[in-house]
Amino acid sequence: MRTAYRVETVRAAEADLMARLPDGALMQRAAAGLAAACCSLLGKGRVYGARVVLLVGSGDNGGDALYAGARLARRGAGVSAVLLGERAHEGGLAALQAAGGRVADEPFGPLAGADLVLDGITGIGGRGGLRPDAVPVARAARGSDAVVVAVDLPSGVDADTGEVHGEALRADATITFGAYKPGLLVDPAREYAGALRFVDIGLGPLLPGVPDLEALQHDDLAWLLPVPGAESDKYRRGVVGVVAGSTRYPGAAVLAVAGALRGGAGAVRYVGPAGDAVLAAHPETLVHSGRPEKAGRVQAWVVGPGLGExxxxxxxxxxxxxxDVPVLVDADGLRGLAPDAVRGRGAPTLLTPHAGEAAALLGVAREEVEAGRLAAVRELAGRFGATVLLKGSTTLVCGAGGGGPVRVNPTGTSWLATAGSGDVLSGLAGSLLAAGLPALDAASCAAYLHGLAARRASEGGAPVTATEVAGALRGAWRDVTAGGA
Incomplete structure (x- = not known):
C-alpha cells in the first residue's frame, strides 16, 4: 500500500532524523537520489554535455536542486542556476560553483536551450501559487523543449490538499523524498506532478502508522477480495439487491446488474421496471417487479442508478x-438525500457521488468540489456519517465520519468518463458489500477493479463503453488475485 503524509508530519520525521545524522547528511541523501533520477531521465550516455537549468528558491528544495546540480556538473553537464529567492542555500551554491556550475545572469537564454530543468522554486510548505516574479520564468521553462523535473513537489501546488491556487509549474516528473505528499496523489495537483519517482531517505521508521492518504495496490486487493470456500453456496456468498433503472433509463439497471454479477456475491436480486431488459442481458438475475421490501432477503442494497426524478x-x-443491511446510494438516489436519513442507520451506508452530486449535497458550486476534492470527501463523510466514494479524475474514498486515512484510487483512464460507467461501479461495490467487505474496503476495491478493467478494455488508449468495462472486470480480478500486472 502506498501512503502519503501531511507536511507537518513529514517535517517532524525529518527533524527527528536530522538530529541523528551529521549536519547536511539528509539533504545530501535527497540530492543524490535527485541527481540519479535526472541521469535516468536524460538517458544513458546523455549526461555529459547536457544543458541543465536549476530554478532555485530560498527553501530546502532550492538546496536540494543546487547539490543535485553539483553532482550533474561533476559528470560533465553544463549547469546554470537561476536564483529566484531572496537568498540561496549557501552550501549548495558553493558546491555547484566548485563543480563548475554557474549562476545565470538572466533566465530566458539558458531555459531556451535547456535539456532538463529542475524546479526547486518552492518547497512543500509553499501556499498559494507562484510569486509574480517567478511566473514568467515558469512559463518559459514549460514552453521549452526541456524535461521539467519537480524537486519533491511542483512549485505552486498545495502539498496537503492537492489544491492549486494561482499559477503552478507543471512537471514531466516529480522526484519526492521520504514520503508521498497528499497533493501528489490528488487532483488537480496530481496533474502537475507528472510521473512520480520516490527516493527513500530513511524517514519510514519515523513516520506514524496511520497516514493521511492511502492508495491500494495489487497485493492489498488480493488479500481483501472475497474467495468462496468449499462449503459456500450462493446465499453464504451474499445476495445483493439492485434497485435501479426506469422505463426511461433501463440501461442503468442492466449495467448496475452487470457490475454486481462480477463482484463476488452469490446472487443478484433486481427490483424495478426494467426486469425484461435485465433478464435479456443477464438471465441469472433474480427479478422482482414489486417493492424492495417484498423482493426477498439480501445482504446489501444498491439503489439509485437510472431511477429518474x-x-x-x-x-x-x-x-x-x-x-438493517449495508446500502449503497448512487445517482438519482442521491437527489435530495438528507443527512438525517443516513446518520440514524445501524448498518453501513456508502454514498457514491460525482462532483456535481457532491456539490448539491454540500450546497456549494461544483467548481469548489473539483478544486478541493480532499476537503469535500471528508466533509460529506462527516456530515452524513457515511462512507463516501467521490468519483472523478481522482476517485477518493473516505470512511464514515470523515476521520482516518482517505483512500485515493490509483487505477483508471480518462476513457472511463463515459455514460453508464458509474452504474457498473455501483453494482460492483454493492456486490462486495454483500460479500461481507466493510464499506471502506468495498468502495476502494471496487474503484480499483473498475479502473483496472477500463485500462484493459481501452487497450492502451482507445475509447471504451460501460458494457466493455463490465466485461473486463473478470480479467481485472484475475490480475490482482494472481499477482499480474
Whole structure:
C-alpha cells in the first residue's frame, strides 16, 4: 500500500532524523537520489554535455536542486542556476560553483536551450501559487523543449490538499523524498506532478502508522477480495439487491446488474421496471417487479442508478435505507438525500457521488468540489456519517465520519468518463458489500477493479463503453488475485 503524509508530519520525521545524522547528511541523501533520477531521465550516455537549468528558491528544495546540480556538473553537464529567492542555500551554491556550475545572469537564454530543468522554486510548505516574479520564468521553462523535473513537489501546488491556487509549474516528473505528499496523489495537483519517482531517505521508521492518504495496490486487493470456500453456496456468498433503472433509463439497471454479477456475491436480486431488459442481458438475475421490501432477503442494497426524478425514486431510497443491511446510494438516489436519513442507520451506508452530486449535497458550486476534492470527501463523510466514494479524475474514498486515512484510487483512464460507467461501479461495490467487505474496503476495491478493467478494455488508449468495462472486470480480478500486472 502506498501512503502519503501531511507536511507537518513529514517535517517532524525529518527533524527527528536530522538530529541523528551529521549536519547536511539528509539533504545530501535527497540530492543524490535527485541527481540519479535526472541521469535516468536524460538517458544513458546523455549526461555529459547536457544543458541543465536549476530554478532555485530560498527553501530546502532550492538546496536540494543546487547539490543535485553539483553532482550533474561533476559528470560533465553544463549547469546554470537561476536564483529566484531572496537568498540561496549557501552550501549548495558553493558546491555547484566548485563543480563548475554557474549562476545565470538572466533566465530566458539558458531555459531556451535547456535539456532538463529542475524546479526547486518552492518547497512543500509553499501556499498559494507562484510569486509574480517567478511566473514568467515558469512559463518559459514549460514552453521549452526541456524535461521539467519537480524537486519533491511542483512549485505552486498545495502539498496537503492537492489544491492549486494561482499559477503552478507543471512537471514531466516529480522526484519526492521520504514520503508521498497528499497533493501528489490528488487532483488537480496530481496533474502537475507528472510521473512520480520516490527516493527513500530513511524517514519510514519515523513516520506514524496511520497516514493521511492511502492508495491500494495489487497485493492489498488480493488479500481483501472475497474467495468462496468449499462449503459456500450462493446465499453464504451474499445476495445483493439492485434497485435501479426506469422505463426511461433501463440501461442503468442492466449495467448496475452487470457490475454486481462480477463482484463476488452469490446472487443478484433486481427490483424495478426494467426486469425484461435485465433478464435479456443477464438471465441469472433474480427479478422482482414489486417493492424492495417484498423482493426477498439480501445482504446489501444498491439503489439509485437510472431511477429518474419521479416520486417513486425517493420512496425506493427511503425503503432501502430503512433496512438493517449495508446500502449503497448512487445517482438519482442521491437527489435530495438528507443527512438525517443516513446518520440514524445501524448498518453501513456508502454514498457514491460525482462532483456535481457532491456539490448539491454540500450546497456549494461544483467548481469548489473539483478544486478541493480532499476537503469535500471528508466533509460529506462527516456530515452524513457515511462512507463516501467521490468519483472523478481522482476517485477518493473516505470512511464514515470523515476521520482516518482517505483512500485515493490509483487505477483508471480518462476513457472511463463515459455514460453508464458509474452504474457498473455501483453494482460492483454493492456486490462486495454483500460479500461481507466493510464499506471502506468495498468502495476502494471496487474503484480499483473498475479502473483496472477500463485500462484493459481501452487497450492502451482507445475509447471504451460501460458494457466493455463490465466485461473486463473478470480479467481485472484475475490480475490482482494472481499477482499480474
Amino acid at each position: 419521479g416520486p417513486g425514486a425517493g420512496v425506493a431510497v427511503g425503503e432501502v435505507l430503512a433496512t
